[in-house]
Every structure is written in C-alpha cells, then in structure tokens.
Amino acid sequence: MQETWTFDLQTNDISDAFLSEMLKEKKNELGIFLSYYFKKDGAVAENVGLATQPTFLSETSGWLMLNFDLIYFNACLNIHEQEKEKMKVTFEVDRKTGKLILTGPYWPSREMDEI
Numbered sequence: 776m777q778e779t780w781t782f783d784l785q786t787n788d789i790s791d792a793f794l795s796e797m798l799k800e801k802k803n804e805l806g807i808f809l810s811y812y813f814k815k816d817g818a819v820a821e822n823v824g825l826a827t828q829p830t831f832l833s834e835t836s837g838w839l840m841l842n843f844d845l846i847y848f849n850a851c852l853n854i855h856e857q858e859k860e861k862m863k864v865t866f867e868v869d870r871k872t873g874k875l876i877l878t879g880p881y882w883p884s885r886e887m888d889e890i
Contacts, residue, residue, distance in 0.1 A: 780808040835868040
C-alpha cells in the first residue's frame with residue numbers, strides 16, 4: 776500500500792517557507808492522508824506538523840518528515856491511547872497542473888496464506 780494526496784497550489788513559486796505554511800493550513804487533510812496507513816490498527820492521525828524543514832532534491836521535488844499524534848480509540852474496549860509518530864513523505868510539484876503531490880512510504884500488505 777502506498778498512499779498519495781494532492782493539494783492545489785496558488786503559486787508556482789515553491790519555497791521552504793511557502794511549503795511549511797501551506798502544510799500548517801492543511802493539517803486536517805494531512806491527518807486524513809496519514810490515517811490511511813493506520814486504519815487496520817484502528818487509529819487516526821491528528822495534530823500533524825513538520826518535524827523538519829522540507830529537503831529539496833530538485834527544483835520541484837524532495838521529501839519532508841511529518842510528526843503527528845496517533846490516537847487509538849475504542850469505546851467498547853475502553854481504549855483511548857495516544858502516541859507520537861513520524862513519517863517521511865516525498866513531495867512533487869506539478870507546475871503544469873498547479874498541484875502539490877505528497878506520496879507516503881510503501882508498506883507492503885500481506886496476502887492470504889496458502890492452505
């Protein structure tokens with residue numbers, strides 16, 4: 776499984792400061808994006824923020840580290856646990872379409888065992 780998320784950009788001028796500010800504004804959407812990785816565990820991601828400044832590998836792409844609270848909640852089992860997590864996410868700016876594309880890590884999913 777590998778998840779991607781796309782944001783519309785207002786400008787083609789991408790800098791560390793612009794990218795950091797945009798991700799702060801979109802922290803709820805980033806929580807949804809990261810929660811896809813933990814849905815099988817019954818957890819959601821909240822309070823997403825940048826752990827490090829974006830690292831540019833080219834003019835339009837690079838990676839960044841996100842930190843977030845991973846929250847497990849189950850009323851039936853009386854569980855409400857919270858822990859800190861980090862995830863490395865790559866980004867790419869598509870200047871033609873004006874989109875910022877975030878791609879999470881690849882987590883292989885286990886197939887059914889043979890009988």
